[in-house]
Amino acid sequence: xxxxxxxxLLEWLWLLLAASFPLFAVEFFRFYDEQALRLSIAPPxxxxxxxxxxxxxxxxxxxxxSRGLPLLRANLPGLICLMVLFxxxxxxxxxxxxxxxxxxxxxxxxxxxxxxxxxxFAFFPRDRxxxxxxxxxxxxxxxxxxxxxxxxxxxxxxxxxxxxHLDAPTRTGRNMLTWYLVFIIPFSVTLVIDSRHKLIDxxxxxxxxxxxxxxxxxxxxxxxxxxxxxxxxxxxxxxxRKGLWISVALCSAIALSLGSAWFVLNNxxxxxxxxYSKRLIGLFxxxxxxxxxSTSVRIALMGQxxxxxxxxxxxxIGLMNFATTSERVxxxxxxxxxxxxxLIGFVLFAGLLALVxxxxxxxxxKRDWLSLGTRASLIAVIISFFFINAYxxxxxxxxxxxxxxxMEAEGLSQVRTAAWSGTPQVS
Numbered sequence: 081x082x083x084x085x086x087x088x089l090l091e092w093l094w095l096l097l098a099a100s101f102p103l104f105a106v107e108f109f110r111f112y113d114e115q116a117l118r119l120s121i122a123p124p125x126x127x128x129x130x131x132x133x134x135x136x137x138x139x140x141x142x143x144x145x146s147r148g149l150p151l152l153r154a155n156l157p158g159l160i161c162l163m164v165l166f167x168x169x170x171x172x173x174x175x176x177x178x179x180x181x182x183x184x185x186x187x188x189x190x191x192x193x194x195x196x197x198x199x200x201f202a203f204f205p206r207d208r209x210x211x212x213x214x215x216x217x218x219x220x221x222x223x224x225x226x227x228x229x230x231x232x233x234x235x236x237x238x239x240x241x242x243x244x245h246l247d248a249p250t251r252t253g254r255n256m257l258t259w260y261l262v263f264i265i266p267f268s269v270t271l272v273i274d275s276r277h278k279l280i281d282x283x284x285x286x287x288x289x290x291x292x293x294x295x296x297x298x299x300x301x302x303x304x305x306x307x308x309x310x311x312x313x314x315x316x317x318x319x320x321r322k323g324l325w326i327s328v329a330l331c332s333a334i335a336l337s338l339g340s341a342w343f344v345l346n347n348x349x350x351x352x353x354x355x356y357s358k359r360l361i362g363l364f365x366x367x368x369x370x371x372x373x374s375t376s377v378r379i380a381l382m383g384q385x386x387x388x389x390x391x392x393x394x395x396x397i398g399l400m401n402f403a404t405t406s407e408r409v410x411x412x413x414x415x416x417x418x419x420x421x422x423l424i425g426f427v428l429f430a431g432l433l434a435l436v437x438x439x440x441x442x443x444x445x446k447r448d449w450l451s452l453g454t455r456a457s458l459i460a461v462i463i464s465f466f467f468i469n470a471y472x473x474x475x476x477x478x479x480x481x482x483x484x485x486x487m488e489a490e491g492l493s494q495v496r497t498a499a500w501s502g503t504p505q506v507s
Contacts, residue, residue: 087138090203091210093131098217100124102225104475105260106244107253117185125192125474128199135203159435163194166428173421176398183399186472193477200481206489212450215267222264223284226291229257234294242295255468258297262464263479265292265304266456267449272333273326274449282336290341299411299467307460308334311452318444326447378411385415389422396422403469413465429471433462436480439487454486 103109104122111121170187177183205211232246233239239249244257268285275281292300312330316323384406388397402419403409410416417425440455461479470476 086205087134087143089134090131090138091205093127093134094204094210094214095217097124097127097131098214099221100127101218102222102260102264105222105257106225106229108246117181117188119185119188122474125196128196128478131203132199135199155435155439159432162428162432162435163197166425166432167191167194169421169425169428170399173396173399173425176401177404178398178401179404182404186400189472189474193472193474196474197477197481200478201484204482204485206485206492208450208489211486211489215450215453216271219264219268219271219284219288222260223268223287226257226261227287230287230291230294242291254295255297255299256470256473258292258295258300259464259468259470259473260475261288261292261295262300262303262307262460263457263475264288266307266460267453269308269330269333269337270449270453270456272337273329282340285333285337286340286344289337290344293338293341294345299464303460303464303467306463307456307458310459311456314441315444315447322447326452330452377408381406381408381410382412382415385410385412385419388419389415392422394422394424396420396425409469411467411469413469413471416469417471432480436483437462440483442487450486451490454483458483 100123103124109123111123111126113119113121167187167190170190174180174183174187229244229246230242233242233249237249241249241251241254242257243250243252243254245252265285265288268288271281272278272285292304308330312323312327315326385402388402388405391397396417397419399420402416410419414426414429417429437458440458444451444455457479461476465471
């Protein structure tokens with residue numbers, strides 16, 4: 081750990097968290113509170129709690145953690161202020177909620193998420209090699225678990241889509257699985273182009289891309305594609321020659337992953353008709369797949385959310401009142417926040433995202449796989465909020481803290497020449 085004492089126990093706990101990371105995406109092994117707020121807690125959250133206690137004991141025993149970069153320390157009060165105000169505004173909006181317990185559940189989830197953010201921020205090592213190891217473990221554990229899901233749905237259930245339950249094929253909660261893929265796929269793609277063992281490191285990319293296609297989530301397709309394309313445009317504008325070379329390498333890795341996944345799905349899975357093909361056609365011609373009416377339904381929900389926003393544009397109609405009235409979530413976090421908490425809530429949330437985005441894109445000199453993967457994933461997640469209601473989920477806040485941790489590690493590390501781009505890479 082740079083600028084701090086190493087704590088082996090904390091490091092092993094963080095690696096254990098990396099190995100359990102894909103458990104955020106699936107339904108099994110979760111802990112449920114069915115009596116009070118109906119919360120479900122993924123096993124990685126328990127590991128995060130252990131990290132908090134181990135880190136607190138480490139500090140009480142006289143240990144020191146990384147102080148971070150001057151840039152971040154200067155902006156830390158603003159970040160804290162935005163987070164506190166965002167939680168406070170949720171509590172204010174909760175007082176006008178028609179379903180108080182549903183609103184309280186969202187506040188509790190948000191509090192858990194922000195608590196997770198500060199645990200990661202406080203105790204994760206600012207060490208580039210350690211971060212490299214963390215994300216590699218997360219990628220391979222994701223490939224193993226999601227690969228098992230693919231096998232179960234394709235060969236056991238013979239289901240035309242991918243879900244996240246093992247007891248029976250169901251679409252319930254599938255959005256959380258596809259949302260997890262939005263976080264992890266950019267890392268798997270950028271790892272391939274910077275790997276010395278491409279055939280080995282291609283395995284997680286192919287497995288995760290197969291799941292990305294098989295799950296048939298148009299929102300996940302657009303989010304991941306949009307994140308990577310936006311990053312490529314940024315790189316080309318920053319340095320046309322090297323940015324173009326990186327773009328070619330990334331597009332080649334994506335094409336290889338997509339081609340392999342498509343070949344596997346169409347040649348080795350004994351399924352009558354995969355749902356993703358209909359959804360792909362529905363992106364361009366909704367009338368060609370009339371049984372898939374989710375697009376028109378979601379457009380109607382967006383219009384309703386905007387109407388609710390117009391009623392009380394400054395403060396909103398109250399936490400979770402849009403979902404209570406319409407009996408469905410908006411599938412768009414930005415509009416849900418606008419409707420429920422008005423411009424005040426939206427500005428606070430957008431301010432948080434903007435601040436982290438500015439940290440992430442202040443410099444792009446060290447373009448190794450973690451640098452590109454972190455930024456592409458951040459953009460993909462920001463785009464994904466147009467298609468999902470998940471901003472209170474803990475994995476989002478953990479990832480947001482990991483972005484900041486990477487920015488610090490990137491700034492504190494020595495550099496070497498990246499083998500594939502000729503640009504400085506963190507050592």
